[in-house]
Structure formats: structure tokens, C-alpha cells
Amino acid sequence: MPESTPTSDYGTLRPPTRVLMGPGPSDTPPRVLAALGLPTVGHLDPAYLELMNQTAEMLRRLFRTQNRLTMPMSGTGSAGMEAAFVNVLEPGDRALVAINGVFGTRMKDIVERCGCECVTVDVEWGQPVPPDAIQKALSQGPFKVVAVVHAETSTGARSDVEAIGRVVKELGAGALFIVDVVTSLGGIPVEVDAWGIDVCYSGTQKCLSCPPGLSPVTFSDRAAEIIATRKTKVQSWYLDLSMIQQYWGEERTYHHTAPINMTYGLNEALRLVFEEGLENRWERHRRLSEKLRQGLAEIGLSLLGDPEYSLPMLNAIVVPNGVDEADVRKRLLNEYNIEIGAGLGPLKGKIWRIGLMGHTAREQNVVYLVAALREMLRR
Numbered sequence: 001m002p003e004s005t006p007t008s009d010y011g012t013l014r015p016p017t018r019v020l021m022g023p024g025p026s027d028t029p030p031r032v033l034a035a036l037g038l039p040t041v042g043h044l045d046p047a048y049l050e051l052m053n054q055t056a057e058m059l060r061r062l063f064r065t066q067n068r069l070t071m072p073m074s075g076t077g078s079a080g081m082e083a084a085f086v087n088v089l090e091p092g093d094r095a096l097v098a099i100n101g102v103f104g105t106r107m108k109d110i111v112e113r114c115g116c117e118c119v120t121v122d123v124e125w126g127q128p129v130p131p132d133a134i135q136k137a138l139s140q141g142p143f144k145v146v147a148v149v150h151a152e153t154s155t156g157a158r159s160d161v162e163a164i165g166r167v168v169k170e171l172g173a174g175a176l177f178i179v180d181v182v183t184s185l186g187g188i189p190v191e192v193d194a195w196g197i198d199v200c201y202s203g204t205q206k207c208l209s210c211p212p213g214l215s216p217v218t219f220s221d222r223a224a225e226i227i228a229t230r231k232t233k234v235q236s237w238y239l240d241l242s243m244i245q246q247y248w249g250e251e252r253t254y255h256h257t258a259p260i261n262m263t264y265g266l267n268e269a270l271r272l273v274f275e276e277g278l279e280n281r282w283e284r285h286r287r288l289s290e291k292l293r294q295g296l297a298e299i300g301l302s303l304l305g306d307p308e309y310s311l312p313m314l315n316a317i318v319v320p321n322g323v324d325e326a327d328v329r330k331r332l333l334n335e336y337n338i339e340i341g342a343g344l345g346p347l348k349g350k351i352w353r354i355g356l357m358g359h360t361a362r363e364q365n366v367v368y369l370v371a372a373l374r375e376m377l378r379r
């Protein structure tokens with residue numbers, strides 16, 4: 001008999017209670033935490049099948065789309081990103097990808113792993129993607145897809161997806177428009193149908209305030225048709241929507257065991273969104289970000305980039321000369337239990353990324369963080 005280890009040897013499972021003001025995850029509201037702890041049922045239980053339908057319906061409302069092919073993929077936002085590309089691309093296809101931060105570079109990586117050619121529109125990090133740069137690059141077409149990140153979490157820049165969508169529709173010669181809304185969904189307007197988006201994906205842990213683990217996706221009928229008429233198998237077995245849609249559709253054919261309790265969490269998080277009202281939620285993010293920026297300006301801290309294109313849920317704040325940015329983050333965590341994020345890539349050491357996403361976007365958190373930073377910078 002192997003010797004068993006008393007669980008007391010591992011201490012108690014007690015994660016600290018933080019205020020999550022980084023680039024995600026955001027704070028989870030008590031109702032979502034409680035939903036995650038509800039009794040697990042089977043993935044083909046009629047009660048669960050009903051919950052799947054309801055969740056997909058709420059996701060359609062959230063994405064503002066009529067797309068039949070709308071569901072949460074199992075996995076974090078990266079699963080949605082990968083699913084968006086692997087399902088519509090086949091080896092030899094060409095893609096146009098805009099890169100203005102970390103997540104555009106990942107799109108390119110996925111395109112190339114699919115055996116496709118990737119043409120990029122390279123934009124200075126911190127800036128939005130200019131619609132006319134996409135317009136110019138389309139002359140190098142044809143492209144099977146055009147992809148942009150709506151809210152670049154690595155820099156805080158918001159690109160004008162509505163305007164880019166118009167360009168793609170007009171000059172894209174039928175290219176599918178793929179948009180990453182991981183950080184924007186639920187915090188600023190996202191209009192899948194009105195903006196002509198064909199493939200859109202998000203994550204649960206940002207403005208929806210459900211822990212990481214699911215990635216809501218939606219595919220237009222045109223994109224669904226492209227999946228249905230592929231000549232080659234989807235490069236990823238796990239993310240193959242031609243199989244997964246049979247589980248989310250009428251057939252209910254088993255593909256992989258759904259993360260049941262995560263669906264409870266997302267379902268409850270979506271209820272919270274619609275109880276508040278989507279427009280009210282956008283307004284809350286806007287108002288609190290403005291309050292945060294005012295408070296930070298009063299202690300001498302300023303925003304990176306053009307405020308018109310800055311995200312309310314991800315505030316990129318310039319680190320003042322002579323301040324050790326890592327030390328400030330460490331002390332905020334250790335002394336105040338506040339998490340904020342560091343800059344990435346070319347912005348490493350130059351900015352802090354302050355998230356106000358979903359349940360985190362509350363007055364008390366803004367006041368607390370500004371007071372903590374004031375105290376720290378004074379010292």
C-alpha cells in the first residue's frame with residue numbers, strides 16, 4: 001500500500017483576497033462565485049442542455065448578433081483566437097493581420113501555424129489601427145481573412161472596428177472579418193452584425209467578470225458555410241467547430257466533456273450583464289475610467305496615447321521618470337492587496353496597465369487605488 005499523505009501537510013487552501021486592477025482577470029462577483037459551486041450535472045443532462053441554449057442566446061444578445069453559430073469554447077480567450085483562425089483557414093490561404101500590440105503578433109503566429117501566408121499592417125504600439133492603413137494593404141489581396149484586435153490589452157488602444165469593417169466590406173473582395181473582442185466585450189460597444197464582423201471571440205475573465213476558462217465565439221452564416229465546405233480537416237481536433245457545433249446544435253453529439261460549472265458561472269455573469277443593462281455597463285466603465293484618470297492626473301500621472309482611442313477598461317499610465325515601476329507594483333500587491341499590470345514588449349518598464357473591468361469597475365476601487373498610489377509616490 002502506498003503511504004498516503006495527510007492533506008494537512010499541504011496547509012490550507014486560502015488564496016488572498018485581492019483587488020484585481022490589472023489586465024485581467026477582474027474581480028469575480030459573489031453571485032458568479034456561488035454559481036460555480038452549484039451541483040455538477042452530466043454534459044448530456046436535459047437540465048444542462050437547456051442551460052446551454054440559454055447561455056448561447058444570452059451570448060447572441062451580448063455580441064449583438066443573430067448568428068446561429070454562437071457558443072462558449074472550452075478554454076481561455078486564446079482558445080477563441082485559435083478557433084477563429086483554424087476553422088476558416090486552410091493551408092495556402094492568405095491573411096491580412098493588423099499588429100499594434102501583443103495580441104496581433106499572436107494572430108500572425110496562428111495564421112502561419114495553419115500553413116498560410118500572413119501579410120501584416122504594422123502600427124506603432126499604443127496607437128489604434130488606422131482604417132486607411134487597412135485600405136492600402138487590401139491592394140495586396142486577395143485575402144481569405146482580415147483580422148484586427150478591437151481592444152489591445154497590451155497597450156490600452158481601441159481601434160475603430162466599425163470604420164475598418166466598412167473598408168473590409170467595400171474593398172476586401174469577400175474576405176472574412178475577424179475581430180478580437182476579448183477585452184472590449186461587455187465594457188464598450190461591440191456590434192457584430194452592424195459592423196460586418198464575420199468571426200468574433202472573447203474571454204470570460206475581463207469585462208464579464210467570470211473566472212478564466214471559457215471563450216465566447218460567434219461565426220456568421222458566411223463563415224459557417226466556409227467551415228462546412230472545407231477541403232481539408234481543421235488543423236486542431238479540439239477546436240474543430242464542424243464537430244463541436246453538433247454538440248451545441250440539435251444533434252447533441254458528444255465531442256468533449258463540457259466544463260459544466262464554468263457554464264454556470266458564465267450564465268450567471270451574463271444575467272448580471274443584462275440585469276444591469278449593456279448600455280449602463282458601458283457607461284459605468286466610461287465614468288469610472290474618467291474618475292480614475294482625473295484622480296491620477298491630480299497626483300501627476302498621465303495616460304499614454306490619445307484619450308479618444310484609449311480603453312476605459314485598460315488604462316495605460318506613463319511611469320514617471322525616476323520611479324521604479326516594478327517596486328510600485330510589488331508594494332501595491334503586498335501592502336494594499338491591489339494588483340495592477342506591467343507594460344509589455346516595447347512598453348515594458350514604461351507604463352502601468354490599470355484595469356477597470358466588469359465587477360472591478362467600482363467607485364471604491366478607484367478611490368482606493370488613487371489613494372494608495374498617492375501615498376506611495378509621496379514616500
Ligand SMILES: Cc1ncc(COP(=O)(O)O)c(C=O)c1O
Binds near residue numbers: 024077151
Ligand atoms: C486582446 C486579447 N486577446 C487574447 C487574449 C488571450 O486570452 P487568454 O489569456 O484568456 O487566453 C487576451 C488576454 O489577455 C487579450 O487581452
